[in-house]
Amino acid sequence: MPQPPFVSTFIALALIPVAFLFLHAFLSGWMRWRYHKVTGAVAITWDLVMSIGYMLFRSFGGTAGGSQLDPTGGLRAYFIAHGMIAATVMVLELTVLVLGVMLSRGMRSGQWHGKLSKVLFPLWWVAFLTGELFYLTYYIL
């Protein structure tokens, strides 16, 4: 079993609190609970910092498990699907954040904040769980 790279362990652990924040943000938006804006903004900012940070790290030559790995077949398809979902999530996060800020400032943004967050929420979980599943099966189990 390969030794997990520090960056992969860091991200796998650092995303766990985001899962709770995302869950709270989604439910609180729906149920009109308090602190919706806080948990939503922190969840999105934290997640974007992790994703963009990881991309920059890899772009500047940082290595993680994926670079020693030469995925083929099903594993390659898994990585491609995971990467495409993660990229879509980043775009949706930025959009939901901007629309949420507009909404809270009384600006018109139609129903798009609520509608897009209903797409973002399940997609975020797919991106999160496929990433965590790979980490667990490849490095830990």
Ligand code: HEM
């Ligand atoms: C993970 C991030 C977020 C998710 C999943 C989320 C989700 C939601 C959902 C499901 C609703 C209810 C929409 C509806 O009833 O159709 C909502 C409402 C709202 N959200 Fe968010 N949201 C997030 C972040 C934010 C942020 C960062 C802000 C502002 C800075 C914000 C501001 C608002 C406002 C002002 C409403 C309307 C609440 C009301 O009418 O009482 N949201 N959000």
